[in-house]
Each structure stands twice: as C-alpha cells, then as structure tokens.
Amino acid sequence: QSALTQPASVSGSPGQSITISCTGTSSDVGSYNLVSWYQQHPGKAPKLLIYEGSKRPSGVSNRFSGSKSGNTASLTISGLQAEDEADYYCCSYAGSSTWVFGGGTKLTVL
C-alpha cells in the first residue's frame, strides 16, 4: 500500500485557479469513487473539502471542486484567496478495508 502521489507544491496568484492532482493505481483511486480531499492549516487538524470525488459538504465554498479521470483525482480551487494557503491531502479507499492518503501538497498564494 503506497501513498498516493501529489505534487509537493503548487502556487497561484489571488483570483487565479489552480489544480492539485492525486495519482493512485487501479487498486485504489481507479477502482472506487471514494476519494476525499482535506485542507490543513499549520498547527490545525485537517478539514474536509470534498468527498466521493466531487461532492462538497455544507459550508465548504463552491470555489472548491473535485473530479477524477482514471487513476488520477484532482482538486481545483478557483478564485484563489490568501486564506486558501495551506496543505492539501487526498485520501482514497484502497480495497480490503484499507485507506491511503496522498503525500500532501503545499499551496502558496503569491
């Protein structure tokens, strides 16, 4: 069970859109529509942004959206704001009642 692959860092200017990828295998991301995304500010617990690949919990801004193609899931943040600067993690069901996280992506708002 290997960690899902995310870019170590991404950056964007306020108002722009960015996309964070999360690449797994046909045994996890590719086989199940059970990818979730979390935002983590320094020193804080993660916060749920997206579940089941593309669904947003109530209270999460519609600037956050999720999608999946093959073995890769993606998180897109539109209209970047300074408060979006944080670490982002994907998580996928990996079969046999196990779950795997991505290595995390640090988003810098320029």
Add this chain to the structure above:
Amino acid sequence: QLQLQESGPGLVKPSETLSLTCTVSGGSISSSSYYWGWIRQPPGKGLEWIGNIYYSGGTYYNPSLKSRVTISVDTSKNQFSLEVSSVIAADTAVYYCARWYTSGWYVDYWGQGTLVTASS
C-alpha cells in the same frame, strides 16, 4: 456539536507501548453510520491512516502497522483507544482521532491532535 479529544502521554520510550484515548462528546459512539479511527502525521510530513473501529468492536488496520497496533472501544465511556507496541523513533507524530462516515468513507470530524514523541 460533536467533539473528539485525544489524551495520553506525550513522551514514550523506545520499545515501550504508546497508548492514547479519544473521548467523544456531543454524540454517541454507538451510531451505526460511523467508524472511529486514528490517523497520524510525523512532524513536517503527510497523513498516515492507522486504523478504524466500529462501535461493536470490528476493526480495520493499516497492513504496514497491523502487527503493532490495537484499537479498542468502550461504548459505556463513549471512548476509543489506540495502542502501538514496540515504539520506535519513527512513531513520533501528531496523532489524530477521527470519525469516518461510512456512506462515502470520509472523515467528517477530527480531534485537535496530540503530539507523541518516542525518545529515551
């Protein structure tokens, strides 16, 4: 509002057992819609799933940790616990307890996290 709170020693000696408890308030641990679990984060690194437990005691563990990890539940106290045996330096991490919603399998509530350092 549901709250999860981790408690336990912040320092554990190598080769000894790490023990943490998560106390759930504002809701019942015996709900059929949720599993309860542990996730850890070494300093400056990413998240790692440790394992989950159902209120009836059924467990799922990360295969890479399974031989050293035990998760248990005490419904009378609305608590669940984590034990990691034969601790090594690499077990140093912030440990989070979490609630997993089974319809979709995602974490909707997290504890604040507690740092456990494995050092002599």
